[in-house]
Amino acid sequence: MLPNTKNPSKRKRRGDGASPASATFDRRVFPILLSAAARTTRRTQHGSSSAATAVRLLRRVLSSSPTSISPLPDSLVALLPLLLASSSASVAALSCEVLGAAALQSMEASEMLASDACIANGLAQALGSGSQRVAEGACNAIMDLSASSVGRDHLAGSAILPNILYLFSQVESVSGVIDSRSTECSKSDSKANKALYLIVDTVILMVNSCHVDSLHNLKQDLIRKVLPLLYKIWKKGGTLGSSTDCIYSKNQLQSPEYDISEAIFKLSMNIAYAVHLEPDKVRRSIFGQSVSDYENFLLNCWEKSTYLLTRKQNNLDDSVFTSLLNEFDPKTPDAIIQALLNGIVSCPAIASDELDISSFLHEVHGSLGATAKYRQDIRVVRTRDQCDQTSGGCRMEEHFFDDGMTFLDADAFVEKCQDAFKNGFSVALRGMEFRSEKIAAIASDVADLFGQPSVGANIYFSPPSSQGLARHYDDHCVLVWQLLGCKKWMVWPNAKLILPRLYEPFESLDDLVDANGGKMEVLLQGDIMYVPRGFVHEAHTDVDVGEFEVNSTANCSLHLTLAIEVEPPFEWEGFTHISLHCWMEKHWGSQPVKSKAEERTSLFALLLHVSIRVLSENDATFRKACMVAAKLPSSSSYTTTHLKALRSNQRSTFDEIVKKIDKSCSFKEALRCIEQAVKERNDEPFQWMGWLRHLPQHGGADNRVDYCNILGALEELLGAVGCNLEQAIDVSNN
Incomplete structure (x- = not known):
């Protein structure tokens, strides 16, 4: 064999498929x-x-x-x-x-x-x-x-994530770059800035790529060091992304502001903030020192009538109220507006059935931390007489800004709001539970107090002799807390007696208000008033301050509203739907199949769900808030007396609802509603069922209801019923 002759088989074995370069x-x-x-x-x-x-x-x-x-x-x-x-x-x-x-x-x-x-x-x-x-x-x-x-x-x-966070917290140039007001710097500064931008971009990428559950493992001390730096970078994001010293694009911050916002949001979720209220403190601040005061409110006023608690008469706890006042500078109206609006961003609404934080982040991607939007985040509004023929002389709302407008120049925005205030416009800022740690702590405690998943918080600042919002009613209960000055309220009782559901269309006020049937209340600093959902109301600052003992800001009014939104699963109707679902899973999930009708038990349960909904349309009991999840006061006396009274009241309410279902449910009417929806391919009347998809369903796929495709499930129900309606109703009744 010649020296340069190669054996193909040996070459293949020797290299094992590797390239000559690799060898x-x-x-x-x-x-x-x-x-x-x-x-x-x-x-x-x-x-x-x-x-x-x-x-x-x-x-x-x-x-x-x-x-x-x-x-x-x-x-x-x-x-x-x-x-x-x-x-x-x-x-x-x-x-x-x-x-x-x-x-x-x-x-x-x-x-x-x-x-x-x-x-x-x-x-x-x-x-x-x-x-x-x-x-x-x-x-x-x-x-x-x-x-x-x-x-x-x-x-x-x-291990990259904690290490990059630690590296970011140690970079000496962070403060210099953030605090610098100039966009021009030396070559050495530019090099340091480039390194900082690269680290920040890597931090943002790793945090936003990390699964939410994995963030629990990060040390809180490290997150506390990183968050303030990220927040400062977010505030200066536009400048850092377009600095004049950047010759090449890689010398700029590449992460968009909404990605930085998402990273801040994710890192903030597991931080235990310093603001923490002791159990029962909020209850004492709102309802008084005695536990029985809270019980009387629940049994006699909750969703039934207004309730006024004056600070002097009811010996209310001042600690929470004082902490709220410290959030603002009460010296001048301009200072209060500046404190309210400084650095505000958009707070995107969370869907009522949103349970998965990852889904929420996907939903708001690109808008988290965006500039505040008019109507969504803030309203600058006044109500005054309209004398033209089209309005008939009624009082109408007038808005200072256009709907959907955003405010890119923060300083100019604050100045415009200050000018509007001087011309009689009120400034209303929503989402305060996302903007203030103190208000967030109060809202969280109120939610626990009433057994609801969350409580919204809005703040209203009104000039002298003015009316902000026009006469209206809300689809949620409201606790009004007068922080500064005083305000006169007119409240009309719910004429229809049917509680409005969350997010359902509002009705005309023409038939809801009797001119002589309203009740006037004047709230002074520290007073609290409860207004049930469905109660028409309006508020003015044209109060004769000489009649009342007030402070130096009496001519203006600042009040906080805590909106107790009763989500569908937390109404008595929702509790009934959950009970029906649990009963089905327990009694039918493991039963052997005996007939074709019983194979479709989940569909017939769906029919019963619809029947309950039809029945509840005109029955206020179904719409009332169910508070079985409430975290009741920790007082030992409450556990022996008041707890039993409240629990007994809730049990009797549920027993009454079950009896109404047994007596009054109409399966034929429910089937007619389903048939019409399927025929028109319109699932809007059944969107309320969306939250039921979160309840666990056992058994085979054939026995499960797909609440994400509710029209398909309803169509299948109609097919299962077919011509044998009476047999289907008998099975459902049993």
Whole structure:
């Protein structure tokens, strides 16, 4: 055999499919890099020589053609974790570059490298090396490996996240860049800014890629250091993203403001804030020191009549009220408006049946932390007589801004609101439970007090001799807390006696208000008034202050409203639907199939759900709030007397509802409603069922109701009933 003759079979076995370049790398480069990696912890002369050689070899890899590093030889991949953690900054930095270059060659290579836990740990160590060059290289490699969702998920679940957060909290240039008012800086400053922007972008990417549950493992002390810095960067996001010292786009902050907002939101979720109220403190501040006062309110006034609690007469606890006053500067109206509006952002509404925070974040992606929007976040409004023929001389609302308007110039926005206030406009800001820690703590305690998932909070600041909102009623109960000045209220009882449901259309007030049937109440500083849902009301600041003892801001009025929104699952009707579902799961889920009708028990239960809804349309009992989830006062006397009274009241209410269902449910009427909806392909009348999808369903797929496709389920129900309506009704009745 001639010396240059090659045996194909031997060549295949010897290479095991590896490319010649890979084989050359293994034979010549691997031993030297291994030697350099093995000396990462010892700075000997020999070690320095090995590192220098490794640097030359890694540079040669980087200068090679793309095909030589895609894919990387397996032996180099195996060495990368050690090289990334090298004590030689040059070796570690170049290893990061090799990793990033390989990731950019193909998505498959990127995902493979990102899924290697050892490489992820090596990058985490590189972030903590203490070398700016290595840290920057690691950040660039992380960004390159995160090109795919698979890569992001793997890296975000590793030790990279806490390490990048720690690195960010230690960067000395953060405060300088954030606090600087100038957009121009020296070359050295520009280089430092570039490094900061890269770290911030990596932080945002890793936090937003991390699963919400994994964020629980982060240390709170670390998050407390990071959040203020992120918040400052968010406030200056527009400037950092368009600095005049940025010659290249990579010298700018790449993360959009809404991504920074999402990162702040995610990191904030698990922080235990300093503002914390003792159990029962809010109850004492609103209803008085005696537990029986709260019980009397629940039994006699809740969803039935107004209730006024004056601070002087009821010996109310002042501590919570005082903490609220400290939120504002009561010296001048301009100062109060400045305190209210300084830095406000949009608070997107959370759907009533939203239970999954990840779904919420997906829903509001791109709008979280956006500029405040008119009507959604703020209203600047006044009500006055309209003398034109079209309005008939009635009092109408006039808005200072156009619907949907956003406010990009914060200072100009505040000035316009201050000018509007001087011209008789009230400033109404919604979502205070998201804007103030103190108000959030109060709203949370009120929600617990009434057994509801959340309580909204709005604040209203009105000038002298004015009316903000026109006469109206709300679809939620309201606690009005007068913070400054005084205000005169006119309240009319609910003429229809049917409680309005949350989010249902409002009716005309023409038949709801008797001109002589209203009741006037004047709220002074510290007073609290309860207004049930459905009670028409209006408020004025044209109060003769000489009749009342008030403070220096008496000519203006500042009040907070706590909106107790009764979500569908927390009405008695909702409790009934849950009870029906639980009964079905317990009694029918494990029963052997005996007939075709019984195979469709879940569909017939759906019919009963609809029948209950039809019955509840005109019955106030079904619409009342169910408070079985309320966190009742911790007083020992309450557990022996008042707790029993309240529980007995709730049991009797539920027994009454069950009797009404047994006596009055009309399956035929329910079927007619279903038939019409299916015929018109209109699922709007059945959107109220959406929250039922969150209840667990057992058994086979054939026996489950798909509440996400309610029309399909209703159509299947009609098909199951067919012509044998009476038999279907008999099965449902049984």
